Amino acid sequence: MVAVLPAVTPWGSVVAAVAAGALLVGTAGPDPGSVVFKLRLSGLAVAATAAGLLADTAAVTLASSPMPLAVRRLVRIAVVAAVALSWWLVGAALAGSAVGPGQAPALLRELVVLTALAILGSTAVQRWSGDARGGTGALLAIGWFALSLLPKTANLPLPPPPAEPASASPLTVVVAVALGLVLLLSRDPAGLRLSGRLRRER
Numbered sequence: 001m002v003a004v005l006p007a008v009t010p011w012g013s014v015v016a017a018v019a020a021g022a023l024l025v026g027t028a029g030p031d032p033g034s035v036v037f038k039l040r041l042s043g044l045a046v047a048a049t050a051a052g053l054l055a056d057t058a059a060v061t062l063a064s065s066p067m068p069l070a071v072r073r074l075v076r077i078a079v080v081a082a083v084a085l086s087w088w089l090v091g092a093a094l095a096g097s098a099v100g101p102g103q104a105p106a107l108l109r110e111l112v113v114l115t116a117l118a119i120l121g122s123t124a125v126q127r128w129s130g131d132a133r134g135g136t137g138a139l140l141a142i143g144w145f146a147l148s149l150l151p152k153t154a155n156l157p158l159p160p161p162p163a164e165p166a167s168a169s170p171l172t173v174v175v176a177v178a179l180g181l182v183l184l185l186s187r188d189p190a191g192l193r194l195s196g197r198l199r200r201e202r
Contacts, residue, residue, distance in 0.1 A: 010052055017049040018087055025094045035098035036107070039091050043111040044145045046087040048138035050080045051118035054126070070186040077119055077182070084115045103163065110162035113171050116178040117141040127185045
C-alpha cells in the first residue's frame with residue numbers, strides 16, 4: 001500500500017506548498033518576528049495540503065476489502081505526519097537563529113496541532129459528505145490558525161497562543177481528541193451497520 005501511494009495521491013499541492021513555504025521563509029529577511037510568522041504560515045499551508053493525501057479515490061472499490069478502513073487511513077496519516085515533520089526540519093533550518101531554543105518546541109507543537117486538525121477535518125468531510133477527497137476539511141486547521149491570531153478577550157474562547165508555556169497541556173489535549181475522533185470516524189460503515197443490526201436482533 002505504501003508503495004502505490006505516490007501514484008494514487010494528489011502530491012502536486014503538497015509539493016507546491018513545501019516549495020512556496022521554503023521560498024517564503026528563506027526570503028523573510030533579518031527580522032526574527034517576520035521569519036517566525038512566515039514559518040508558522042508555511043507550516044499551516046503544508047499541514048492543510050498534506051491532509052489532502054488522505055484522499056482515497058478508490059474508497060468505494062476498497063470498501064469490501066479485508067483491510068479495514070482504519071488501517072488504510074492510518075497508513076496515509078503516517079505519510080501526512082512524515083511530510084509535516086520533514087517540512088519542519090527544512091523550515092527550521094531555513095529560519096536559522098530566528099527560531100530560538102524556547103520557540104522551537106512551541107512552533108513544532110503548533111504544527112502538530114494544525115496537522116491533527118487538518119486530518120480530522122478531512123476525515124469528517126469524507127465520512128459525512130461521501131466525498132472521498134475531503135480537501136475542504138483543511139478549513140478546520142485554517143480556522144484554528146486564524147482564531148489564534150485574534151486578540152484575546154475574556155468572553156470569547158480562542159485557541160491558546162502556542163508560544164505560551166501554559167498552552168502545552170491544552171494543545172496536547174486538542175491533538176489527542178482530534179486523533180481519537182479520527183479513529184472513531186474511521187470505523188468501517190458496514191461494520192457499524194452490522195453492529196446496529198445485531199443489537200436490534202437481540
